[in-house]
Amino acid sequence: MDITCRKCGAKLTITNTATPIVKCTNCGYPNPVMAGAQPSRPAQIPPAVSPVAPAMPSQAPPRQAMGKASGPSELGWLVVHDENAEQQTHPLRIGRQVIGRKSVSRPCDIMIETEDPFMGRNHCILEVKPSRSGGYEFFLSDVKMTNGTPEQMSTNGTYVNAQPAALRPKDMVYLKDGDTIQMGKTKVVIKTLISAASAQDASRIVQDTDYSPTVIIR
Structure with a gap:
């Protein structure tokens, strides 16, 4: 007579049905034996389940380089x-920018297209700095x-708001929106x-x- 271990499902052969208990040779489980009884159905062994890894916190999307x-x-x-000159608009960016008459041989940061012979090819410097107020x-x-x-960079001087005196080498003028700068005889407005x-x-x-008055260069 054959029975199936109720714990591990191993097949056990019974030679003496008078024995009430048969110990499983595989797992040691004591299986009851009932004379004249039908062999017990194999125990349903649940399929092996892989250990579940602990849930990982959702990964945040990669941050852009800051x-x-x-x-x-x-x-x-x-x-x-x-x-006497065509209107032109030149951008100002942070830092030091040299302004002057357009030239291939002596280029500068901001080159103004003009026939003004009194404007130097490297005439003056405009510097943009961050302020404490933001x-x-x-x-x-x-x-x-x-x-x-x-020493003075320009030959014929740089004037602000038609002031009769040109900037000296030691001068640094704070410009406001709308101020006019005259380089040679050519005038530009800062916005x-x-x-x-x-x-x-x-x-x-x-x-x-309206055009700003022109300072007469002597």
């Missing part, structure tokens, strides 16, 4: 507004260093984000204003 907060690339504009400040100077000595949102805005605003 850098400095990006601000506007154009912080202001120089708009040529002169009776905005930007604009400074104008007409200076170059020669063997450690400050900032205070009053203009784009180069087109700056150009349109300046175009609708």
